[in-house]
Amino acid sequence: MGTNGRRGETSYGRWARFALQCSGIVILAILWQISSIAGWLPKAVAPSFIQTISGLWQISHTGTFWVGTANTFKAWAYGMFVSIVIGIPLGLLLGSNKVVYRLSRPTIEAVRPIPPIVILPVVLVAVGYGFNLSALLIAQGAMWPLLIMTSYGVATVPQVALDTATVFHFSFFRRLFFVRLAQALPLIGSGVRLAAAIAFAVAIMAGLVGGAPGLGQLLGLASQANDLPALFALTTAIGFFGVVVISVFSSVERRLNRWKVSS
Amino acid sequence: MRRHTSWAIRFVAPLLMPVVLLGGYVLFAHWQSNLYFPSLPRIYSAFKTTWSPHGLRLNAWPSLSNLLLGYPAGLLSAVLLGILVARLRALRVASEPIIAFFLALPSVAIVPIFIVLFGPGPGTKQLIIAQAVFFQVLVNVIDGLSTLDPTLAQSADLFKIHGFRRLFLVDLPGAGSQILAGARAGLSLGVLVMIVSELFNTRFGIGAVTLSAQSSFDFPTMWAGMVFTAIIGIGLNGLFSLAERPYLRRAGLLQTTTGA
Numbered sequence: 434m435g436t437n438g439r440r441g442e443t444s445y446g447r448w449a450r451f452a453l454q455c456s457g458i459v460i461l462a463i464l465w466q467i468s469s470i471a472g473w474l475p476k477a478v479a480p481s482f483i484q485t486i487s488g489l490w491q492i493s494h495t496g497t498f499w500v501g502t503a504n505t506f507k508a509w510a511y512g513m514f515v516s517i518v519i520g521i522p523l524g525l526l527l528g529s530n531k532v533v534y535r536l537s538r539p540t541i542e543a544v545r546p547i548p549p550i551v552i553l554p555v556v557l558v559a560v561g562y563g564f565n566l567s568a569l570l571i572a573q574g575a576m577w578p579l580l581i582m583t584s585y586g587v588a589t590v591p592q593v594a595l596d597t598a599t600v601f602h603f604s605f606f607r608r609l610f611f612v613r614l615a616q617a618l619p620l621i622g623s624g625v626r627l628a629a630a631i632a633f634a635v636a637i638m639a640g641l642v643g644g645a646p647g648l649g650q651l652l653g654l655a656s657q658a659n660d661l662p663a664l665f666a667l668t669t670a671i672g673f674f675g676v677v678v679i680s681v682f683s684s685v686e687r688r689l690n691r692w693k694v695s696s
Numbered sequence: 697m698r699r700h701t702s703w704a705i706r707f708v709a710p711l712l713m714p715v716v717l718l719g720g721y722v723l724f725a726h727w728q729s730n731l732y733f734p735s736l737p738r739i740y741s742a743f744k745t746t747w748s749p750h751g752l753r754l755n756a757w758p759s760l761s762n763l764l765l766g767y768p769a770g771l772l773s774a775v776l777l778g779i780l781v782a783r784l785r786a787l788r789v790a791s792e793p794i795i796a797f798f799l800a801l802p803s804v805a806i807v808p809i810f811i812v813l814f815g816p817g818p819g820t821k822q823l824i825i826a827q828a829v830f831f832q833v834l835v836n837v838i839d840g841l842s843t844l845d846p847t848l849a850q851s852a853d854l855f856k857i858h859g860f861r862r863l864f865l866v867d868l869p870g871a872g873s874q875i876l877a878g879a880r881a882g883l884s885l886g887v888l889v890m891i892v893s894e895l896f897n898t899r900f901g902i903g904a905v906t907l908s909a910q911s912s913f914d915f916p917t918m919w920a921g922m923v924f925t926a927i928i929g930i931g932l933n934g935l936f937s938l939a940e941r942p943y944l945r946r947a948g949l950l951q952t953t954t955g956a
Binding site for chain 1: 709710712713714717732733785786789790791792793794796797798799800801802803804805806807808809811812813883884888891892895896903906907909910915918919921922925926929930932933
């Protein structure tokens with residue numbers, strides 16, 4: 434009773450863990466199916482688990498689904514590229530100068546809690562419905578975590594590292610890239626992971642609200658048609674894609690974390 | 697003398713960048729003379745009419761009351777369920793993939809299902825906000841409670857602190873900073889879905905008034921809505937910082953006393 438095993442992770446083997454996780458999913462699926470058979474879920478509107486899976490199977494055989502997926506990820510990749518190309522150098526610039534960092538930080542901190550949908554109306558009238566809308570929104574939404582994490586990582590480089598660079602007469606650029614940027618890499622990794630997840634969410638949002646081509650747009654069309662099986666199937670598919678994005682970038686982050694120099 | 701300059705830096709410096717950005721916008725709007733980017737005075741007058749006391753009651757109150765109900769509901773249910781799941785180790789491991797799925801599913805994507813299932817009423821919007829907050833907080837409660845400092849658990853065992861006393865005196869404060877981080881992330885997510893939920897078949901609300909202004913080419917009002925949304929986001933985040941201060945102060949005190 435006394436020690437209820439706080440460090441419980443070690444007590445389950447790798448396979449036992451996997452089996453438990455699988456059984457969790459299976460139990461949820463069974464509960465869902467039972468509750469829609471028993472009529473706890475409104476049968477007329479909410480599809481059952483099996484209906485959702487078969488809907489998923491059906492849409493995975495349609496061209497529109499894969500075109501939508503391709504469009505979403507095209508906008509996602511484009512937005513990510515732009516946000517990385519702008520966000521990381523800008524963060525490096527803001528973080529490496531103490532005065533600039535002090536001046537810009539309050540503003541950046543204040544801007545952070547503004548939801549990324551705020552600029553949607555003006556982007557909509559400026560660039561219209563389409564690929565540009567979603568790419569611009571994604572770039573804007575993903576840039577903030579990159580900017581914040583990079584500038585923070587660069588600004589908090591240990592003084593010892595900077596002094597060492599001075600002693601070895603590092604040039605300005607070597608100092609910037611091999612000391613500041615290298616030290617900030619783990620934080621930049623977290624920034625990239627956050628940015629990737631936000632970018633995916635914004636990509637869906639741009640399609641749903643702004644009608645940009647992609648999975649979000651398909652979702653909007655299904656909801657206008659009151660097509661619940663398609664809606665459930667699409668939402669499930671979007672969740673799976675989200676899991677893929679997050680796990681890929683978590684592993685990228687872990688790789689960058691190996692750089693971390695213990696001080 | 698030095699004190700004067702440091703005070704000046706403290707209060708003037710943070711305002712420097714917003715002033716530069718605003719100035720940049722004024723110049724941009726002036727040079728562009730574009731319909732989409734109205735001048736600051738025009739936005740200001742639209743802001744005053746859109747968010748007059750009457751306008752606030754008509755459009756801000758429906759949105760904010762949804763947040764006011766949905767956010768605490770999501771927060772509380774996540775904390776309660778999180779405590780339960782963190783306790784039961786098998787349940788925690790079994791629920792990991794499910795929670796990971798709902799965290800990875802953008803909360804915006806789940807809005808249409810709710811709207812189609814339950815209609816566009818305020819109850820649906822509160823539910824949408826609550827579920828977005830729920831998963832964000834839940835994962836942090838579970839993670840915070842199951843990665844507590846082992847020394848803390850050992851000391852609690854040593855002093856025979858168990859049950860609810862342990863939960864409220866040791867476990868929850870120990871996981872506090874992570875739970876608060878989740879609650880903060882949940883708040884900004886809540887504001888986002890509050891706006892998004894109003895873009896479907898809704899007549900009143902901050903998001904509704906902004907989007908309808910956009911589609912009727914009333915760009916100053918659209919900007920007034922955008923500025924108001926930004927203010928809500930910043931303001932609520934500021935309120936959250938104020939609200940978490942007592943906990944942080946106590947946690948800080950705790951650190952100094954144990955460190956001494």
